[in-house]
Amino acid sequence: MNDYSTRLHTAMQAKRTAALVGLDPRESSLPAEFARILQDHPGDRFERRARAYEEFSRRIIDVVAPFVAAVKPQIAFFEDCGPAGMLAVRNVMQHARDAGLIVIADAKRGDIGTTAEAYASAWLAGSDPSAAPYPADSLTVSPYLGSDTLTPFVDAAIQRGAGLYVLVRTSNPGSGSFQGLVANDRAVCDHVAAEVERLNQSTRGNGSYGSVGAVVGATHPLELRRLRQVMPTTPLLVPGYGAQGGTAADIRPAFDGQGLGVLVNSSRNVIFAHLRPPYSEVAESRGWEAAVEAAARDFASEFPVPAA
Numbered sequence: 001m002n003d004y005s006t007r008l009h010t011a012m013q014a015k016r017t018a019a020l021v022g023l024d025p026r027e028s029s030l031p032a033e034f035a036r037i038l039q040d041h042p043g044d045r046f047e048r049r050a051r052a053y054e055e056f057s058r059r060i061i062d063v064v065a066p067f068v069a070a071v072k073p074q075i076a077f078f079e080d081c082g083p084a085g086m087l088a089v090r091n092v093m094q095h096a097r098d099a100g101l102i103v104i105a106d107a108k109r110g111d112i113g114t115t116a117e118a119y120a121s122a123w124l125a126g127s128d129p130s131a132a133p134y135p136a137d138s139l140t141v142s143p144y145l146g147s148d149t150l151t152p153f154v155d156a157a158i159q160r161g162a163g164l165y166v167l168v169r170t171s172n173p174g175s176g177s178f179q180g181l182v183a184n185d186r187a188v189c190d191h192v193a194a195e196v197e198r199l200n201q202s203t204r205g206n207g208s209y210g211s212v213g214a215v216v217g218a219t220h221p222l223e224l225r226r227l228r229q230v231m232p233t234t235p236l237l238v239p240g241y242g243a244q245g246g247t248a249a250d251i252r253p254a255f256d257g258q259g260l261g262v263l264v265n266s267s268r269n270v271i272f273a274h275l276r277p278p279y280s281e282v283a284e285s286r287g288w289e290a291a292v293e294a295a296a297r298d299f300a301s302e303f304p305v306p307a308a
């Protein structure tokens with residue numbers, strides 16, 4: 001069984017990019033052709049929306065799979081469709097795995113130990129997609145309840161060859177209100193980062209990176225640099241690029257010498273490329289999937305990874 005970091009970095013080297021496409025479907029931004037499903041598909045409006053999100057996400061996966069290493073379904077949008085949405089996201093995750101992509105479930109879970117065990121068991125399929133009802137390779141996790149509540153996730157990650165991304169410094173404008181508070185001369189996010197690095201070491205084996213990752217937003221470039229120093233062997237998930245204002249130059253210092261150690265997320269800017277220039281022109285002449293393909297290619301080329 002290959003551990004998460006080995007699988008992730010193999011995928012990044014195969015696709016030669018650190019780009020990750022976020023699957024955040026939103027009814028109001030779907031291409032026009034999905035109006036048919038939203039109106040005519042059998043079931044109530046939640047079931048119809050779930051059907052549209054599944055079809056849209058599957059087609060995004062088919063378009064981007066040649067260019068990126070991973071996708072990150074944002075569970076909130078599927079949950080907002082009720083039970084049909086959860087079935088849809090399960091199918092989307094399986095479709096992505098069948099396409100050879102690394103799947104990060106963005107569900108931001110976290111709770112006391114026994115409950116955390118159930119969350120981990122539900123989401124961390126790891127190297128064997130049949131090991132959990134939701135076949136994710138890795139999961140986003142909140143550290144707010146304390147270090148002991150991360151342990152069940154770490155144990156499951158080790159057992160199943162799965163990965164975690166613990167929220168350290170999130171990309172939203174107000175993330176400093178708690179994460180930036182200073183205690184014992186260090187910001188809370190630095191304390192979390194030190195703990196993530198410690199937990200990560202226990203999963204590391206002989207590889208350069210372990211399986212306990214951290215989320216650090218591209219919108220805080222100075223913190224990103226500092227936190228990379230605190231977590232030198234921790235794989236980073238960096239959201240906030242593109243639609244939230246983060247740039248490639250903000251993120252580059254977090255990569256190691258081989259172009260590894262960081263996955264960069266972009267959701268809206270890729271999956272809804274048909275809504276913004278210059279890709280809207282591509283959509284007009286060649287359809288929305290051509291626009292997504294062009295946006296995914298451009299995004300992937302911003303974060304090149306050399307072949308192994």
Ligand SMILES: O=C(O)c1cc(=O)[nH]c(=O)n1[C@@H]1O[C@H](COP(=O)(O)O)[C@@H](O)[C@H]1O
Nearest residue numbers: 022074140170171217239243244266267268
């Ligand atoms: O865990 C995340 O992925 C995440 C953490 C964070 O700090 N900021 C953040 O934007 N995200 C997620 O990353 C995605 C960003 O989407 P775009 O802004 O459209 O690229 C959303 O699904 C967010 O929930």
